Amino acid sequence: MLNGRPLQVGDVIDGFRLDEQLDSGGMADFWRVSHAGVRLPLIMKIPLLRQGEDPLTIVGFEQEQMILARLTGPHVPRFVAAGDFERPYIVMEHLAGQSLATLVAPLPADEIARIGAKVADALRDIHQQHVIHLDLKPSNIIQRDNENVVLIDFGLSRHLQLPDLIGEEFDSPVGTGAFVAPEQVRRSRDDPRSDIFALGVILYLLATGEYPFGQPERESEWRRRLWRDPLPPCWWNPDVAPWLQEIILRCLEIKPNARYETAAQLRFALQHPDDVLLTERAERRSRDGAATVFMRWLANRNAPRIRARDAVGLLDRSPIIMAAIDLSPEAEGLREALVVALRRVLATEPTARFACVNVLKTSRIALDPMQDAQGRNPHLQRLVELKHWSRVLPVAEDRITYHVFESPDPAAAIIEYARNNNVDHIIMGARGSSPLRRYLGSISSEVVARAPCTVTVVRQPVAALDSSDEQAATSLSGTEQSDMG
Amino acid sequence: MRIALISDIHANREAFEACLDHARRNAVDEYVFLGDYVGYGADPGWVVDSVMAHVERGAIAILGNHDAAAVSQVADMNEDAATAIEWTKTKLTRTQSDFLSRLPLTAQRGGYLYVHANPVAPADWGYVADLYSASRSLVATQAHATFCGHTHVPGLFHMSITGKFAGFDPIDRVEIPLTPRRRWLAVIGSVGQPRDHNPAACYALLDDSHDVLTYIRVPYDIDTAAKKIRDAGLPIGLSYRLYQGY
Numbered sequence: 001m002l003n004g005r006p007l008q009v010g011d012v013i014d015g016f017r018l019d020e021q022l023d024s025g026g027m028a029d030f031w032r033v034s035h036a037g038v039r040l041p042l043i044m045k046i047p048l049l050r051q052g053e054d055p056l057t058i059v060g061f062e063q064e065q066m067i068l069a070r071l072t073g074p075h076v077p078r079f080v081a082a083g084d085f086e087r088p089y090i091v092m093e094h095l096a097g098q099s100l101a102t103l104v105a106p107l108p109a110d111e112i113a114r115i116g117a118k119v120a121d122a123l124r125d126i127h128q129q130h131v132i133h134l135d136l137k138p139s140n141i142i143q144r145d146n147e148n149v150v151l152i153d154f155g156l157s158r159h160l161q162l163p164d165l166i167g168e169e170f171d172s173p174v175g176t177g178a179f180v181a182p183e184q185v186r187r188s189r190d191d192p193r194s195d196i197f198a199l200g201v202i203l204y205l206l207a208t209g210e211y212p213f214g215q216p217e218r219e220s221e222w223r224r225r226l227w228r229d230p231l232p233p234c235w236w237n238p239d240v241a242p243w244l245q246e247i248i249l250r251c252l253e254i255k256p257n258a259r260y261e262t263a264a265q266l267r268f269a270l271q272h273p274d275d276v277l278l279t280e281r282a283e284r285r286s287r288d289g290a291a292t293v294f295m296r297w298l299a300n301r302n303a304p305r306i307r308a309r310d311a312v313g314l315l316d317r318s319p320i321i322m323a324a325i326d327l328s329p330e331a332e333g334l335r336e337a338l339v340v341a342l343r344r345v346l347a348t349e350p351t352a353r354f355a356c357v358n359v360l361k362t363s364r365i366a367l368d369p370m371q372d373a374q375g376r377n378p379h380l381q382r383l384v385e386l387k388h389w390s391r392v393l394p395v396a397e398d399r400i401t402y403h404v405f406e407s408p409d410p411a412a413a414i415i416e417y418a419r420n421n422n423v424d425h426i427i428m429g430a431r432g433s434s435p436l437r438r439y440l441g442s443i444s445s446e447v448v449a450r451a452p453c454t455v456t457v458v459r460q461p462v463a464a465l466d467s468s469d470e471q472a473a474t475s476l477s478g479t480e481q482s483d484m485g
Numbered sequence: 486m487r488i489a490l491i492s493d494i495h496a497n498r499e500a501f502e503a504c505l506d507h508a509r510r511n512a513v514d515e516y517v518f519l520g521d522y523v524g525y526g527a528d529p530g531w532v533v534d535s536v537m538a539h540v541e542r543g544a545i546a547i548l549g550n551h552d553a554a555a556v557s558q559v560a561d562m563n564e565d566a567a568t569a570i571e572w573t574k575t576k577l578t579r580t581q582s583d584f585l586s587r588l589p590l591t592a593q594r595g596g597y598l599y600v601h602a603n604p605v606a607p608a609d610w611g612y613v614a615d616l617y618s619a620s621r622s623l624v625a626t627q628a629h630a631t632f633c634g635h636t637h638v639p640g641l642f643h644m645s646i647t648g649k650f651a652g653f654d655p656i657d658r659v660e661i662p663l664t665p666r667r668r669w670l671a672v673i674g675s676v677g678q679p680r681d682h683n684p685a686a687c688y689a690l691l692d693d694s695h696d697v698l699t700y701i702r703v704p705y706d707i708d709t710a711a712k713k714i715r716d717a718g719l720p721i722g723l724s725y726r727l728y729q730g731y
Contacts, residue, residue: 055647062645062664069662085629085665161659163643165667168651 007031007046014083016044016091024048027057027155032094035080042080043094059169060155065090066162067154071129074148075122095150100138100202105209109241112206113270116247118149119199120267124422126151127192127263130160134189136198137179138205158189177216182254185222188306193256196266200251200259207244208236212252226254226303227296232284242282243273249281254296261318264422265353268320268401271421277398318351319424324414324447325358326429327385334429334460339392341427341458346394354400356390357417358382359410379404411446419452427456487512490673490689492519492601492634494536495551496526496573497677497727498713500686501535503705504676511690517592519634519673520549520601522585524566525723526677527713529555529573533581540584548588549601549635550610556586565720572719596629597693604631612636613672620650623668630669630696632689638681639674639689639700643667655700663696671698677710678723684730 007029011018015035022030022043031044047061068079068090078093100115107115119141126133133140135156142150156174158164166174167189175184181197188194204212212230216222233240233248247269253259260266269276287293323342326334346352360382382404390400407413418426430444444457489508494501508516516539523529540546554562554570555577562570577585590607591600598604603611603618605625612635613619619642622631641653646666655661663669674687681687685702692698711724 055645058646058666062666066662066664070660083665088666161656162661163641163651163653165643165645165651165664169645169647169649 013044013087013089014081016042016081018044027054027060033091035091038080040078040080041094041096042091043077044089044091046089049088055169056174059165061088061090063157063165064153064155066165067131067157067159068092070159070162071126071131071154073125073129074144075125075150076154077150077152095142095144095152097143097145097150100141100143100149103138103206105206106237106239107206109207109239109244109273112203112244113273115149115206116199116203117267117270118147119202120263120270121422122149122151123192123195123199123263124267127195132158132160132190132192133195133198134158134184135175135179136195136202137176138202141202160190164189172219173222177218177222178211178213180222181256182226183256183306185219185226186303186306191256192263193259193261196251196259196263197253197256199263199266200248203244203248203251204230204233207233207240207248210236223301226300227293229254229288229293231287232281234285241273242278243276245284246276246278246282249284261351261353264320264424265318268353268355268421272401272403275401279398318353319349320353320355320422321345321349321425321427322355322357322414322418322421322423323390324426324428325356325386325389326431327358327382327389330431331429334431334458335389337460338427338429338458341456342393345425345427345456352399354393354395355403355417355421355423356386356400357403357405357414358386359413360404360406361410362406362408379406411443411450414443414447415450415452423453425454425456426451427458429458429460486514486693488515488517488691488693489513490517490519490632490671490691491676492673492688493521493549493637493675493677494518494526494532495521495675495677496523496529496532497686497710498526498528498531499706499710500677500703501532503703504686504688504701505535507701507703508688508690513690516544517599517632518544518546519599519632520547520588521551521634521675522546522549523555523573523577524551524569525714525719526569526710527717527719529576530578530581533577533584537581537584545592545594545599546588547592547599547601548585548590552585552588556582565723568720569723572717593628595693597691598626598628598631600631600633602633602635604633610635613640613642613670614638616642616650616652619652619670619672620644623650623670626668626670628668629665630663630671630698632671632673632691634673634675636672636680637675637678638672639687640672641698641700642670642672655698657702658699661698661700663698665696669698674700678727679730680726682730684728 007018009018016033018031019034020032022032028048029046033042033044047057065082077095080091083089133151135153140151140153142152144150156166173185173187179198179201181194183191184194201212213225230252233245251259360378383402386402405413426447428444430442448455448457491504518536522532522536536546555573600607603613604622613622613633614636623644639655641655644650673689676686676688679687683702684707685704687702690699690701707727711727714724715721
């Protein structure tokens, strides 16, 4: 309303001109607006407060206003302005893309993995900004471009460093019945893995066209997911690949601890289907038997409300660590120092995801032969050597993967991998510092200079080096840490 | 405009200077002092002079219960506090005492209310220490946001449009939007004698154009402040507690 009459095209609110009314959501009106000083396409969201002042509308709008103003980056709509008490509104970037709700299931597995990895990347981004979405569903995910998706509608979300207006206002759980995680049913609002569960529901939907838990409206029906596991995706669609079923069912685990620890780790799995360790989940052809479900029902039917706790540390405790390993004979002396450094990190990071990487340097000009003189495929040979190299590391099988790349520029390949896989920490060795190496520049120094994350450069202790190498005596020994974050 | 909210300095010059330094580096335009400039600490004169100088340049200063006690005959407080107040009386000049005795109990600026203790009855020096006492003051005032001190423990309370109350432990240097359709009560921690087990001085920055509040912890030279308390012959416990932040 403006001066007692309904809003119409041409009205101006705080400098924003209303250009066109868009489809109304359930809880708000949307207008395309423009502003003299802003070139971005804009949308104004005005909550529908006249309908008897529904608390969910009001408080959800407050919560969104609070959280959206604190979020940045390509995975959220850019926040532009908010109204005051008299005239509440939010102006934000208008996204022209389609939402995931327009996709028609079932999609091919590689397409699902591609989309899922983009959504997981967006979740990783907001989780790192201390925000849990808590209402993730296809209609809240908009495709921005080929690279990124945007998450919208933060009305039910939680910012872990700000007051939780939604959690304080309502005694019953809030969310969308088809997508809420079991712990959300128990009033938990501080676990980023609730979003991983919702993404699991979306992947299930894209793979089968079915909702794993239906679309229950009543809260009492939401509780069923505390004991009843979903039918495996292959029950609906026999074409679902085992690795995809493994990923989906791991996301949908009842206990958050059994899911992927972080969105970055889920994204990693979706980007490397061949490396997904297949467990009983991949084989599952039916649901758990009545006895198992009955026992879970007994244990969970009266499961109490979950008290707030600090889940922020989880993101820091479950990093993706990349070991860039040099398999050449000259690096043999470094091996022990590198293993010691990796063991130290693994001891303190039990839930880390570990990627062992080796770069097969190719010539820039000539086409390299696919086989060496003995007729072996060098790529496969490297992979075998890499696994052999890593066998002494104390990492569980489902937490380690091996990758061999071919590139004329090893440093660039390492950096690109780190960026594409949200690597938190690169650990690599540096060979001695001969005059020639200093002249040409070393791979490790280039990685240190350009990596998007923390880099640890491991050196061979001085005493272990060949005493004839005069540079060694003056070079640094031990471990150098350099934080490029 | 950026407003520094400073409360419960308690004659701790080192902590106060550290907060003023931080505020200056962060381009603060205005200062609001929420009372208790004296008591407990060893530098009442310097602190009161500094607050007076800020007030001459337009700052707001509110009366605290220790300030009132330092310029009157009766004081209802514990033994250490009463000893410190008697000592303080001997240190304040006439000008400083006059300044303290003229301070108001509350000040209102737009939608903001500034007060030292619980705004339900400012002169009764009640605490806002829990959700119950906070809810009473959220109902009693009409202000969009009320800022007080007195407890030495930072806390942020709020009431939704439906009348639901909640409390929140603010996190150091995280900007909190004070959303419009809600009533807020911000207890600013203490500069000179924090009691939330974090010994760093506490104050807050308020951006009134966007209604954004940020609590800030500032480390300071506790050794010097504690030594001055011992050298002045004030109760020894008043120096120890600075290290523990209680």
